[in-house]
Amino acid sequence: MTHPAGWHPDPGNPNLERYWDGQQWTDQTRPHSQFAASEGAGQATKKARKWPWVVGGVIGVFVLMGIIGNIVGPQEEESTAGASSTTTTAAPVTTTTQPTTTTRTPSSTTAPSFTISTTTPVPAVPVKAEFSDPRCxxxxxxxxxxxxxxxxxxxxxxxxxxxxxxxxxxxxxxxxxxxxxxxxxxxxxxxxxxxxxxxxxxxxxxxxxxxxxxxxxxxxxxxxxxxxxxxxxxxxxxx
Structure with missing residues (x-):
């Protein structure tokens, strides 16, 4: 509950009153006085005097609603009796289909590299023969x-x-x-x-x-x- 701006009992010291600016407690304090008590009593008296009027207003509202009901009721009964059938209309169901987005990543095309090698025929290595002279x-x-x-x-x-x-x-x-x-x-x-x-x-x-x-x-x-x-x-x- 939010207190109205003014002097109120200090939450930390019951013998003091602290000023509430409507949003937060300030540093201003004063000794607890009878003025605050009488002020509170006066407010309670004002509230007590208002309740008979409130009760009377509520009763008047109910009486007015009863009168209106007596007037409107017969017309609604006639309207209901004359209706041969009751038509129920179903609310259309709206289905929203989200479009499917296909993102294609561009594929990088790399030109194939060709390696052309020139092979020089290697002369056949002669088969080592057995010679009578080991120097050959x-x-x-x-x-x-x-x-x-x-x-x-x-x-x-x-x-x-x-x-x-x-x-x-x-x-x-x-x-x-x-x-x-x-x-x-x-x-x-x-x-x-x-x-x-x-x-x-x-x-x-x-x-x-x-x-x-x-x-x-x-x-x-x-x-x-x-x-x-x-x-x-x-x-x-x-x-």
Whole structure:
């Protein structure tokens, strides 16, 4: 309950009165006096004097309602009796359908990437053969091609190539083969120094344009290393 603005008993001290501004208690206080009591009694007396009037007003309202009911009642009965049927109208039901919204996320289209690789054919690695001379080994195909580039007859080919490495030199032996698969020379030997081939044996000097090894390097065809490479090629041709 909200008190009207004014002096009221202090909630914290019954011997004092505190001023209520209508919203909250203020800091103003005063000793409790008979004025407040008499003021309260006067208000109670005024309220007591008002209640007979209130009761009389309520009774008058009921009397008036009874008179109106007697007048309106017969008309409602006649209206009800004359009605042949009662019509009930159902209130329309309104259904609101929320539209379905479909959000499409744009898909990012990325152009496919293509990787084009150029594959260089790798020369076949020659199968290591068993030689009676442990110094012999299959020759590097690239070096064999380099020596074959000096062949005076381009229809010839070098096969059964072997190599012996010694003192920074490569002693490469190979068979010179004709297009029909027959030997032009069963075995010839070239000596390579600093990637430069030199023809050692007679067949090598006759079928290629490389410089003579005996002239450039001072190594004769009878050198032990030349003969060893030649022997390893012969072993391969005999299977």
């Amino acid at each position: 080994a299959p020759a590097d195909p690239a070096m064999v091609e380099w020596i074959a580039a000096g062949l005076s007859d381009s229809s010839l080919a070098l096969e059964n190539a072997v190599v012996i490495e010694d003192d920074g030199l490569l002693f490469i032996g190979a068979s010179t083969v004709r297009p029909d698969g027959k030997f032009e020379n069963r075995s010839d030997v070239w000596i390579v120094q600093d990637s430069m081939p030199f023809a050692s044996t007679g067949g090598a000097r006759n079928t290629t344009e490389w410089t003579k090894a005996s002239d450039a390097l001072g190594i004769s065809p009878g050198d032990e290393r030349v003969q060893a490479a030649d022997a390893c090629v012969i072993e391969l041709t005999r299977g």
